[in-house]
Amino acid sequence: MSSRPVYVPILKGKEGEFAALEELAGDVRTALMPVIETPAIPFDHAVGKPAKSLTEHVSGIPDRLKRSCGRRPFFLDLSSLDNGVRLDHGGNVSAGILSGCSNAELDVVPVILTSSTQEHLTAVANHHLSTGSALAVRLVVEDFREEVETDSEVDRIIARLGLPEATSADLIIDLKDLGSDLGRATLIARSILSMIPRKHEWRNIILAAASFPEDLSDVNAESTSLLPRLEWQLWKALQRKPASLPRRDLIFGDYSIAHPVTKELDPRKMRMSASIRYTTADDWLILKARNVRQYGFDQYFELCRLLTERPEYAGRDFSWGDRYISDCVEGTQGPGNATTWRKVGVNHHLTLVLEQIANSHREP
Incomplete structure (x- = not known):
């Protein structure tokens, strides 16, 4: 990683998120470093089995990462595939994907969890030795429970990776879903931050959280509804008392416009409604119509018109996503589909959050 990121969004490795990254303005993309979570193999509910083999599922991952990230650094979390199942030729999944990333000359930073298998740790250690890549350790709330020896767990990981210390690794503290009680979430966050192991060694420490509903x-x-962005409110509350933080250079992370857990639903039974998830200063503005099976995707034209008439709309020049919304109103873009609107929402969100962080750094 050539420079310290300003913002670390955690994104699902799906087409809408990948496409949102591709459309970011250059200065925005340079300043953020996403955690990309590889999805599990999709399930074909019509035939009652996975839609593809594991080998087929992972074979295209390095190429898709290259198209969305280019040579810019990103974290890669392979935990959804780190389950002991091997590729068709008997190879390890993590080793295969990281080898593909290396061959594609991607600046990938592999992520390790306390639950990572020995095979994954070995693959990451080998990747680090062969490429000199950085590493990242991702800790969740459960890793800080009273009965867990967090320091020992981290020491075990660092030793297994062959690192003398944590200076070549980043630490991601992932609070996941904060719930609806900001006061309780703040207490939990402060408690966890006080227990960070090796807090002065890590190259970077990222604090990530989420509050978007499932x-x-x-x-x-x-x-039209407003849903509070509690992770941003938590971040501001923590920043108001910097002396209580383990380090002054904490980096903000979130889950964009998604919940940390992805539901695996049968598309035949889904009744998806047309909706726009539009991030504002402290909330998500949700504009929702009716189900698309019965009323179609053309409902997005009206949703876009309603959005552009509201004071929260940032203007067509704010981001690629905002331009798409404006073009829909003008009739120069089609209504798209669910993936299109995930792309629009994520692209706007990433741009807005980065601007918020930049502005907060300029405040006295």
């Missing part, structure tokens, strides 16, 4: 079923159809 789905929008609690939002009424044909309505």
Whole structure:
């Protein structure tokens, strides 16, 4: 990693998120460093089995990463595939993907969890030795429970990777879903931050959290709602007392416009509604229409019109996503599909959050 990132969003390795990264303005993409979570093999509910083999699923991952990230650095979390299942030729999944990334000359920083298998640790250690790449350790709330020896767990990982200390590694503290109680979340965050192992060794420490709901079923159809961005409010609360932080150079991370856990749903039974997830200063603005099976994707034209008439709309020149919204209103873009609107929402979100962080750094 050539420079310290300003922002670390955690993104699902799916087409909408990949495409959102591709459309970021150059200065925005340079300043952020995403954690990309490789998805599990999709399931074909019609035939009752995985849609493809493991080998087929992972074979295209390095190429897709190259198209979305180019030579810019990114974290890669392979935990959804780190389950002991091997590729068709008997190879290890992590080793195969990291080898493909190396061959594609990608600046990948592999992520390790306390639950990572020995095979994954070996693959990451070998990748580090052969490429000189940085590494990242990702700790979650459960890693800080009273009965867990967090320091010992981290020491074990560092030793297994063959590192003399943690100076060539980043630490990701992932609080995941904060729930609805900001006060409780703040107490938990402060407690965990006080227990960080080797806090002065890590090259960077990232604090990530989420508060977007699992789905929008609690939002009424044909309505406009505001959902609070509690992770951003938590970040601001922590920054107001910098002396209580383990380090002054903490880096902000979030889950963009998604919940940390991805539901595996049967598309035949889904009743997806047309909706736009639009990030504002302290909230997500949710504009929701009716289900697309019955009323179609053309509902997005009206949602875009409603959004552009609201004061929260940032203007067509703010991001690629905002330009797409404006073009829909003008009739020069089609209504797209669910992937299109994930791309639009994520692209706008990443641009806005980076601007917020930059502005907060300029405040006295």
